[in-house]
Each structure stands twice: as C-alpha cells, then as structure tokens.
Amino acid sequence: MHRREFLKVSTLGAVGAGIPMHKVISSSARGRTQTTTDELKVKEYRMLGRTGFKVSDISAGEHQGNEAILSTLLDAGVNYIDTGESYGRGRDERVIGQVVKKRDRKSVFITTKLYLSKDRTKKSIIERTRKCLERLQTDYIDCMMIHSAQNVGTIKEKGFHDAMSELKTEGRVRFVGISNHGTHWGILQPEEAMEKILLAAAEDGRFDVMLLVYNFLAKENGEKVLKVCAEKNIGATLMKTNPVADYLYFKSEVEQLEKEGKDIPGYLKKVLPRYEQLVEEAQEFIKKHNLKNTHEIRDAAIRYALNNPHVHTVCATCNTFEEVEAFLKLSGGRFTPQDKKILAAYAQGCGIFYCRHACGLCESSCPDHVPVNSIMRYNHYFVAQHREKYAMQKYSGLPTAKADRCLDCEGQCEAACPFNVPIHALLCNAHHSLTFA
Numbered sequence: 396m397h398r399r400e401f402l403k404v405s406t407l408g409a410v411g412a413g414i415p416m417h418k419v420i421s422s423s424a425r426g427r428t429q430t431t432t433d434e435l436k437v438k439e440y441r442m443l444g445r446t447g448f449k450v451s452d453i454s455a456g457e458h459q460g461n462e463a464i465l466s467t468l469l470d471a472g473v474n475y476i477d478t479g480e481s482y483g484r485g486r487d488e489r490v491i492g493q494v495v496k497k498r499d500r501k502s503v504f505i506t507t508k509l510y511l512s513k514d515r516t517k518k519s520i521i522e523r524t525r526k527c528l529e530r531l532q533t534d535y536i537d538c539m540m541i542h543s544a545q546n547v548g549t550i551k552e553k554g555f556h557d558a559m560s561e562l563k564t565e566g567r568v569r570f571v572g573i574s575n576h577g578t579h580w581g582i583l584q585p586e587e588a589m590e591k592i593l594l595a596a597a598e599d600g601r602f603d604v605m606l607l608v609y610n611f612l613a614k615e616n617g618e619k620v621l622k623v624c625a626e627k628n629i630g631a632t633l634m635k636t637n638p639v640a641d642y643l644y645f646k647s648e649v650e651q652l653e654k655e656g657k658d659i660p661g662y663l664k665k666v667l668p669r670y671e672q673l674v675e676e677a678q679e680f681i682k683k684h685n686l687k688n689t690h691e692i693r694d695a696a697i698r699y700a701l702n703n704p705h706v707h708t709v710c711a712t713c714n715t716f717e718e719v720e721a722f723l724k725l726s727g728g729r730f731t732p733q734d735k736k737i738l739a740a741y742a743q744g745c746g747i748f749y750c751r752h753a754c755g756l757c758e759s760s761c762p763d764h765v766p767v768n769s770i771m772r773y774n775h776y777f778v779a780q781h782r783e784k785y786a787m788q789k790y791s792g793l794p795t796a797k798a799d800r801c802l803d804c805e806g807q808c809e810a811a812c813p814f815n816v817p818i819h820a821l822l823c824n825a826h827h828s829l830t831f832a
C-alpha cells in the first residue's frame with residue numbers, strides 16, 4: 396500500500412491529511428475488520444529504566460528512510476526512535492532529523508548506534524557522533540549505543556567510553572547503550588553469544604539501555620538478559636520479536652520453479668525430500684489448529700514479547716502503512732489464552748523452520764566457518780521483512796565464507812542444531828535467494 400492509498404483507507408492517513416481522527420472510522424488495511432481511531436493510537440507507555448523517560452510500548456525501528464511512515468508513527472503517539480549510523484548509510488538519521496525538527500524535541504527519545512570498526516579511538520568516535528548529530532539536526536542524542544557489540548572486549552572499549560564521557564559533559568549524549576543480535580562467527584573468534592555479551596554489559600554498569608533479540612521461539616537467553624536489566628534498572632528494548640514466516644517461502648519458490656517449467660536446482664533436489672516432508676507436517680498442523688494466517692501469529696508474537704514486564708518497548712520495522720497500522724493496533728494489548736494456544740501450536744508445528752536469531756550454536760561444527768546465524772538473519776530480512784535489496788547487500792558484503800559452501804556439503808551443522816532446524820536446506824535456499832533474486 397502506498398501513502399495515497401493509505402490516506403484513502405486509513406484513519407492515520409486521514410490524520411496525516413489533516414482530517415480529525417474522531418471523524419474517521421475506516422476499513423483496516425487488511426480489509427476485513429473495522430479499525431477505529433483509538434486502535435491506531437499508542438495506548439501504553441513504560442518507564443525506560445534509569446533514563447526516566449516513559450516510552451511508547453511500540454516504537455519506531457528501521458523505517459527505510461520513509462518520512463511519511465515515521466511521521467505517521469509519531470502522530471499516533473510513538474515517542475521512541477531506534478536508528479543507527481549505518482541504517483541506509485545515514486539516510487535514516489537524516490529523515491529522522493527532517494521529521495523531528497518540526498516537533499518538540501523533548502517529546503521524543505532518539506537512540507542511534509555506532510559499529511566499533513577498526514578505528515576505535517576517542518577522536519574518531521567523537522567525530523562520528525558529531526556527524527550523527529548533524530544528520531539528526533539535533534543538539535543532543537538521547538542514547539548512543541555500541542551497534543551489535545561483537546564480544547565482551549568490545550563493551551570495555553576505552554575510546555568509546557572516553558568519547559561518551561566527554562560528549563555527556565558537553566550535553567551532546569545523555570545515555571549510553573548496547574545492541575546485539577548474535578554472533579559474527581567466522582569474523583571474530585572465539586564465538587561469543589548475545590547473552591554473554593549483554594550480561595557482561597549489565598555488570599559493567601555503564602550501559603543504560605539495551606536492544607536485544609527476544610521472541611516466543613528464541614526466549615531463554617533474552618529472558619536472562621531482561622531479568623538482569625530489570626534488577627539493574629536498565630532500559631530494555633526489543634528487536635526480532637516476530638520469528639514467523641520463513642517456511643512457506645521455500646515451498647513457494649519450488650512451486651514457482653515448477654510452474655515456470657524450470658529445473659529444480661541440484662542443491663534443492665538434494666535437500667528437498669526432507670524439507671517437503673517437514674512442510675507437509677507443518678501444513679497439517681496449521682489446518683488442524685486453524686492457524687489461518689501469519690498476521691494472527693505475528694500479533695500474538697508481539698503481545699507475547701510485550702507481556703514480559705521487563706520489556707519496555709518493541710522496535711517495529713515498518714516498510715508499509717499496513718505494517719504501521721498492524722503494529723499500532725498492538726499497543727496496550729494483552730497476551731490472551733488464545734494467543735498462548737496459537738503460539739504453542741505454531742512452535743510445535745513450524746518452530747522447526749526458524750533459525751533462532753542470536754543463536755549460533757551450530758556454527759563451530761562447520762568446517763568452513765560459514766556464519767550460519769548471520770546468513771539466516773539476512774534471509775529473514777529478505778523473506779519476513781521484505782527488505783530484499785538490503786538483505787542481498789548485507790549478504791554480498793559478508794567477509795566470510797558464504798552459503799555456496801553448503802551446496803556440496805554433508806551438512807554437519809544440521810546435526811548440531813538442538814532445535815532440529817533443517818538448516819542445510821535453508822542455507823542452500825538462502826544462498827539462492829540472496830544471490831539471484
């Protein structure tokens with residue numbers, strides 16, 4: 396849906412067009428239910444740990460540099476924006492600057508992030524932060540995070556902390572944070588998991604906010620981190636809260652090849668029988684449990700994440716106005732017994748197809764050091780978040796062995812997966828999608 400169509404059918408679009416909310420009741424973007432004005436407002440705010448700022452339970456994650464989408468979210472009451480220096484190579488920060496400069500700066504909490512690259516000196520970190528401030532057109536950044544900290548050593552980086560101390564004294568940065576979504580196997584060794592890095596960061600005491608992976612299929616590690624965040628009054632923000640949607644993609648790709656009369660590639664033929672059997676079982680399961688569409692499962696998944704009292708906000712990646720509407724409707728929602736049933740059924744029938752974000756347990760069994768978890772994360776961007784170009788760029792930029800190594804491999808990683816993910820097939824397919832789409 397484009398903004399013009401959204402303006403026609405959506406309450407929020409109407410607000411964007413200057414039509415008072417209370418006058419509008421429209422059909423929802425999904426076209427099945429009536430969406431009321433109240434449903435499309437933020438309904439709950441939570442204290443972001445020791446920052447003292449009350450954040451909306453649904454917040455603005457990556458928005459692909461789309462000013463209209465970000466404005467719409469803020470108009471609805473979203474007041475936490477998560478971004479990064481690298482998002483669109485500064486494009487997202489520029490868009491945030493354009494949107495926020497027209498508003499009361501104090502009404503919004505902006506978090507941005509820096510990867511700690513080779514140059515980790517205080518001087519370089521200060522210079523990069525000043526560029527973030529310029530792009531964001533603001534005098535201060537509420538929270539500056541280390542982007543995807545790669546190991547426990549990273550959280551102690553002297554250059555970063557010295558830079559932050561100076562910028563805090565100047566009033567340019569208010570709080571410091573850290574994000575992590577899994578290992579960078581093959582780039583840095585030894586492997587260090589999200590849980591280990593974030594627990595060490597909590598212990599370190601200098602981090603006020605965290606951004607971590609937590610969802611109903613990848614919950615144990617996140618729960619440990621969230622508990623410690625609560626004990627230490629650290630703000631807890633979430634990403635990758637919706638693990639649903641990957642498995643059907645593989646099947647539809649095979650169907651498409653058959654429809655077009657094209658040959659099924661050799662690597663697919665090799666792994667197809669096992670995969671097809673799993674998909675068949677999953678579909679039986681979906682029928683039996685009446686799991687009609689992935690929207691229902693996604694909504695239950697977000698409510699599951701927000702149901703954890705230690706979670707302060709879920710960062711929503713919104714590429715379309717349908718997604719904006721879908722996320723806003725979840726604000727203030729409660730996790731219901733029906734949600735519990737849906738997620739349990741999904742986990743039992745389809746959980747096998749989800750390579751857990753921030754896991755990486757199988758990676759040490761790969762003789763070629765293929766970064767399984769990173770590749771499957773890019774595949775998730777491609778398949779579940781429909782960010783095809785971005786996913787392909789990330790994959791192409793991997794400095795490690797890629798999943799082409801998997802095409803002629805026996806798949807040792809699969810035996811090492813405690814969740815029985817058919818990872819060999821998924822990796823072969825991810826390589827195909829991320830390379831040739």
Ligand code: SF4
Pocket residue numbers: 749750751754755756757758767768811812813814815816818
């Ligand atoms: S395949 Fe299994 S063990 Fe490997 S990263 Fe994915 S979930 Fe973890």
Ligand code: SF4
Pocket residue numbers: 760761762763764765767798800801804805806807808809819822
């Ligand atoms: S399929 Fe083979 S090459 Fe690919 S990650 Fe697994 S063990 Fe490594």
